[in-house]
Amino acid sequence: xxxxxxxxxxxxxxxxxxxxxxxxxxxxxxxxxxxxxxxxxxxxxxxxxxxxxxxxxxxxxxxxxxxxxxxxxxxxxxxxxxxxxxxxxxxxxxxxxxxxxxxxxxxxxxxxxxxxxxxxxxxxxxxxxxxxxxxxxxxxxxxxxxxxxxxxxxxxxxxxxxxxxxxxxxxxxxxxxxxxxxxxxxxxxxxxxxxxxxxxxxxxxxxxxxxxxxxxxxxxxxxxxxxxxxxxxxxxxxxxxxxxxxxxxxxxxxxxxxxxxxxxxxxxxxxxxxx
Amino acid sequence: xxxxxxxxxxxxxxxxxxxxxxxxxxxxxxxxxxxxxxxxxxxxxxxxxxxxxxxxxxxxxxxxxxxxxxxxxxxxxxxxxxxxxxxxxxxxxxxxxxxxxxxxxxxxxxxxxxxxxxxxxxxxxxxxxxxxxxxxxxxxxxxxxxxxxxxxxxxxxxxxxxxxxxxxxxxxxxxxxxxxxxxxxxxxxxxxxxxxxxxxxxxxxxxxxxxxxxxxxxxxxxxxxxxxxxxxxxxxxxxxxxxxxxxxxxxxxxxxxxxxxxxxxxxxxxxxxxx
Numbered sequence: 147x148x149x150x151x152x153x154x155x156x157x158x159x160x161x162x163x164x165x166x167x168x169x170x171x172x173x174x175x176x177x178x179x180x181x182x183x184x185x186x187x188x189x190x191x192x193x194x195x196x197x198x199x200x201x202x203x204x205x206x207x208x209x210x211x212x213x214x215x216x217x218x219x220x221x222x223x224x225x226x227x228x229x230x231x232x233x234x235x236x237x238x239x240x241x242x243x244x245x246x247x248x249x250x251x252x253x254x255x256x257x258x259x260x261x262x263x264x265x266x267x268x269x270x271x272x273x274x275x276x277x278x279x280x281x282x283x284x285x286x287x288x289x290x291x292x293x294x295x296x297x298x299x300x301x302x303x304x305x306x307x308x309x310x311x312x313x314x315x316x317x318x319x320x321x322x323x324x325x326x327x328x329x330x331x332x333x334x335x336x337x338x339x340x341x342x343x344x345x346x347x348x349x350x351x352x353x354x355x356x357x358x359x360x361x362x363x364x365x366x367x368x369x370x371x372x373x374x375x376x377x378x379x380x381x382x383x384x385x386x387x388x389x390x391x392x393x394x395x396x397x398x399x400x401x402x403x404x405x406x407x408x409x410x411x412x413x414x415x416x417x418x419x420x421x
Numbered sequence: 422x423x424x425x426x427x428x429x430x431x432x433x434x435x436x437x438x439x440x441x442x443x444x445x446x447x448x449x450x451x452x453x454x455x456x457x458x459x460x461x462x463x464x465x466x467x468x469x470x471x472x473x474x475x476x477x478x479x480x481x482x483x484x485x486x487x488x489x490x491x492x493x494x495x496x497x498x499x500x501x502x503x504x505x506x507x508x509x510x511x512x513x514x515x516x517x518x519x520x521x522x523x524x525x526x527x528x529x530x531x532x533x534x535x536x537x538x539x540x541x542x543x544x545x546x547x548x549x550x551x552x553x554x555x556x557x558x559x560x561x562x563x564x565x566x567x568x569x570x571x572x573x574x575x576x577x578x579x580x581x582x583x584x585x586x587x588x589x590x591x592x593x594x595x596x597x598x599x600x601x602x603x604x605x606x607x608x609x610x611x612x613x614x615x616x617x618x619x620x621x622x623x624x625x626x627x628x629x630x631x632x633x634x635x636x637x638x639x640x641x642x643x644x645x646x647x648x649x650x651x652x653x654x655x656x657x658x659x660x661x662x663x664x665x666x667x668x669x670x671x672x673x674x675x676x677x678x679x680x681x682x683x684x685x686x687x688x689x690x691x692x693x694x695x696x
Contacts, residue, residue, distance in 0.1 A: 406482065
């Protein structure tokens with residue numbers, strides 16, 4: 147871990163890092179905020195399409211609440227960088243900036259696009275080791291990152307104490323973004339897609355013992371375009387008996403201006419689970 | 422005024438606008454946040470070098486505090502855009518993104534670079550008219566924008582109820598950034614520069630009836646490089662009898678991570694003056 151930049155913020159430190167990942171076989175960049183004083187735990191934030199490690203730290207306004215709660219946050223980048231794989235740089239919703247938090251199996255992507263293992267194993271261990279936070283880790287994210295947080299939270303419920311999401315892509319197998327990404331990273335065998343689809347995982351018996359918190363703005367154009375499928379998430383949780391606190395936020399859209407409005411409540415939700 | 426984008430945030434609306442300015446004879450872009458409910462007043466935020474109308478709205482985390490105080494904020498861009506004046510696009514610290522809040526007099530710039538009149542007359546009137554806020558307007562800013570806020574606050578103290586700044590360029594006549602900009606916009610006659618230098622204005626008798634609040638991080642590299650001259654500001658205020666609340670913030674740098682840490686207190690400061 148090399149520190150690239152540090153900025154004091156709310157008494158703590160915002161830092162930008164990089165390290166060479168053995169999962170992605172590339173350098174990976176991270177942002178973090180660590181409040182001063184003893185740590186209660188760490189949140190991993192997963193960002194959405196086109197984002198980098200910087201968006202959440204710069205725009206969500208989370209530092210104040212993290213400092214008050216004694217929580218740090220670690221934000222990985224949304225894909226490996228610096229590669230030139232076939233098709234990797236042709237669209238904003240696939241390849242660089244759009245890793246979709248899966249372990250790819252297609253020949254073009256399987257050597258590097260391993261964001262699922264990168265986050266749940268490599269980054270997780272690194273946080274435990276670097277900050278002495280054994281087991282006191284929760285996960286949340288936005289849009290593509292909300293999808294990642296829900297999938298990782300369900301499949302690794304022993305690792306993540308609590309899970310929340312803003313406007314998650316809750317049923318990627320059933321929406322254009324997810325279908326494009328899964329075809330490119332996982333190939334044409336739809337049965338392999340189920341391991342990375344929140345609704346399918348719930349159908350297949352995966353659950354998280356803690357209620358899941360989801361905020362969804364009603365003015366989110368991607369909700370209207372059926373990219374998010376909050377309705378499917380709600381049905382799948384009901385059927386599976388997964389406790390879900392789903393809040394439709396009237397008039398809010400898909401932007402960080404909405405995330406910032408409710409970030410305090412998500413941090414309080416995780417702080418309680420990590421207490 | 423054309424609304425380009427709206428995002429609900431903390432119950433209110435973040436909006437991006439443009440309008441054709443009669444001062445700059447170009448379209449000018451603005452960002453604003455208007456909380457729901459009755460307005461107590463409006464703050465004008467002036468941004469620093471390389472910024473646009475977006476930086477403060479996206480990064481300062483001010484919306485929560487503005488909503489609580491019943492204050493709106495309006496953030497103009499840092500220069501006219503869309504022109505091709507001689508030298509306008511050759512450096513990050515002069516020309517586009519670096520208007521320095523002066524009314525230029527040099528032949529190349531005088532027709533368009535009129536940011537002083539744009540803010541104090543055109544934008545000011547527009548806010549009064551558009552939002553019904555007669556006289557209930559204050560001003561603040563960062564770095565180059567801190568310079569703009571101090572200069573406008575001193576010279577137009579009847580218009581701005583209160584003035585604050587983060588890391589202002591407090592003595593542009595005495596620093597490399599300011600000398601370069603003033604030579605380019607105002608020419609070689611140093612006496613004309615005094616109208617836009619906070620320390621010179623204080624020497625020349627300009628004062629604001631309300632104390633001025635200034636936050637300056639001690640780890641700010643531009644402070645070390647003598648671009649800001651907080652020391653000169655302090656001396657000039659003392660000599661002139663201008664009340665100044667100057668706070669050195671230990672370990673904070675020039676970034677928005679520092680601004681966000683203290684924005685609540687600046688908003689409270691202006692809210693009190695506008696009560």
